[in-house]
Amino acid sequence: MLEPRALAGLEKNRRRAAYYCAAVASLARDLEARGTRLIVRRGESKRAILRLAKETGANAVTWSARYGAAAQQAGSALQSALEEAGLRATQVHDAPAVQPDETAAARSVDGGRGYRALTPYFAVWSALLREPHTATVRFAQVAALSDPLPSAEECGASDVAFEPPSEGAALAAFDAYLAGPILGYRTARNVPADGPTSRLSEALSFGVVSARTILRRVDERSRDPFLLAEEKVALDSFTKALARRDFFLQLAWFFEESPDAALQPRMRTFPFARSHPALEAWREGRTGFPLVDAGMRQLRETGWMHPRVRSVAASFLCFDLGVDWRVGRDTFDRYLVEDDAALATGNWQWTAAVGADLAQFPRIYNPRKQARSFDPRGAYVRRWIPELAQVPDVDLFDAVAPGRRPQLALPLFGDSAYPPPVLDHEKAARDFLARYADFVRDSA
Numbered sequence: 001m002l003e004p005r006a007l008a009g010l011e012k013n014r015r016r017a018a019y020y021c022a023a024v025a026s027l028a029r030d031l032e033a034r035g036t037r038l039i040v041r042r043g044e045s046k047r048a049i050l051r052l053a054k055e056t057g058a059n060a061v062t063w064s065a066r067y068g069a070a071a072q073q074a075g076s077a078l079q080s081a082l083e084e085a086g087l088r089a090t091q092v093h094d095a096p097a098v099q100p101d102e103t104a105a106a107r108s109v110d111g112g113r114g115y116r117a118l119t120p121y122f123a124v125w126s127a128l129l130r131e132p133h134t135a136t137v138r139f140a141q142v143a144a145l146s147d148p149l150p151s152a153e154e155c156g157a158s159d160v161a162f163e164p165p166s167e168g169a170a171l172a173a174f175d176a177y178l179a180g181p182i183l184g185y186r187t188a189r190n191v192p193a194d195g196p197t198s199r200l201s202e203a204l205s206f207g208v209v210s211a212r213t214i215l216r217r218v219d220e221r222s223r224d225p226f227l228l229a230e231e232k233v234a235l236d237s238f239t240k241a242l243a244r245r246d247f248f249l250q251l252a253w254f255f256e257e258s259p260d261a262a263l264q265p266r267m268r269t270f271p272f273a274r275s276h277p278a279l280e281a282w283r284e285g286r287t288g289f290p291l292v293d294a295g296m297r298q299l300r301e302t303g304w305m306h307p308r309v310r311s312v313a314a315s316f317l318c319f320d321l322g323v324d325w326r327v328g329r330d331t332f333d334r335y336l337v338e339d340d341a342a343l344a345t346g347n348w349q350w351t352a353a354v355g356a357d358l359a360q361f362p363r364i365y366n367p368r369k370q371a372r373s374f375d376p377r378g379a380y381v382r383r384w385i386p387e388l389a390q391v392p393d394v395d396l397f398d399a400v401a402p403g404r405r406p407q408l409a410l411p412l413f414g415d416s417a418y419p420p421p422v423l424d425h426e427k428a429a430r431d432f433l434a435r436y437a438d439f440v441r442d443s444a
Contacts, residue, residue: 001049002042002150010155015303015337017155019165023206024149026166036139039146045074046081053087055144061087064094064207067252067342068259093253095204095340097211097242098125100250114254116263117357118247125243130219133212170203174214178221183231185238192294192306193379198238199304201338204245215242248346251356259345260326262354266443270354271435272324278422282317283331285384288421290397291371292316294384301384303337308374314351315365320428322435325352353436362436364429371397387418 010017028038041048053061061082065075075091082089093099104112106124115121152158163169181188181195188195203209222235255263262268281287285296295309305313310332317328329348333341349355353362375381378396382389388396 001045002040002147003045004042007150007155010157013334013336014155014157014160015162015335016339018152018157018160018162019202019337020206020339021150021152021155021157022162022164023166023208026164026208028149030167031139034139036141037146038149039142039144040149042147046078049078050081050085052144053082053085056140056142059087060090062090062092065091065253067095067249068256068345070259072253093249094207095211096246096249097215098128098130098246100246100253102128103246103250104254114250115247116251116255118244119357121247121250122240122243125246126239130212130215165203165206165208167208170200170209171213174198174200174209174217178217182218182221182238183234185234189237189241190308191374192309193375193377193383197307201304201340205338205340205343211242211245215239218242245343247356248343251346252342256342256345259341262352263349263356264354264358266440267354267358269443270439272318272352273322274324274327276321276323278321279323279327281419281422282313282321282323286419287316288419289316289367289371289425290378290381290385290388291375292367294381297384299332299335303335305332305336306380308370309380310347311351312365312367312370314348315363316367318352319362319364319432320367320423320425322428322432325349325354361433364432366425366429368397368425385418 010020024038024040031038039052041052049061052058063075063078066072079089079091093101100114103121103124104114106127107113107115115124152160177196177198182198184195185197188197200209200214204211204214218235218239222232222239227235251263262270276282278287282292282296285293285300287293291309292313295305295313298309299305314325314328317323318325325348329344332348333344336344346355350357353359371378371381377393378388378391381396
């Protein structure tokens, strides 16, 4: 079902649009290989789905649930319309590895509404049995007409080139990752220039692969009796990353009143700014803080950013610049290929200390210390900031060194010379914490 609003949204992010169109084309090919076909309709969902059900003689309609207040309201309205027409209507939780209702069933507080804290959620999530689905699926052959598949040209993304996504290719790549590289996951998730992460975010967000399938493969790998202790820990860490993804989805399912409202009521009036003189420098990767800038340039150039660097870049926006987390979320959304609004909101609120697991004080990352800890040789920074390619390791993350390095002042890069820091991180962090403490005290 292609709604005009959804297509218009895709046009704002050309990489995402191209990926989506290629994923739909791959689904159509897979269905044809199984003796059926994908039927595409454009227009308003309720009317189009009711018409299609009548054309095909269907007596039931099942669809994958979406997360967030507006999406859930639309799902409820569709269910009501289908049931009023005499059809059985069922929403299924296809996005998470473990359904929100299954984890919430273990919680008696609040009537089983779900979890606001990750630690108790993970304990329940981990204890649930994860048996594979064994039902046999038969595909029907129907004569209903179909609109054309969405195309990259239709979304203004015909010039975006990448490896076409498919379930087979994604699972083959993950199996190769599972065979060896995943055992270094604990390092790779923190060190952007080290081994690879799974890079499953795009495939999971568009349903190219199922989180349940990924979790089942990880569980099978974990049962290998020859795994070393540190390798088992790496697999456990990857499993917890999947659980954290499910955690944010269940947050949106049970608690999200609005995608723009902080989960913590008291933080909804915190005076984050909507702008800052250095906001565009942050967006363009020219803040003078190399790790932040490398991440933002990677995002703009590829549609993806390393997970550790995402946290550092987000912390810099929210705490150094004091800019509203929604500004950052929407900036990331403009470039990221992955399309998962619930996860984006959950992660940004977590970083900005307005969402789940609210601590006494927000955790503010020092971008230079983070760079020295996780990119000490500057391999990641130099990959994305060519202006710094020849800077010695010892000076690369030194806050005062630029003034002592006359070679950086030479016009080697013309107007593209790497800029000095836009602010003093230590002062900005202290100022933010003072404002935060005042706000908490006054709102108590």
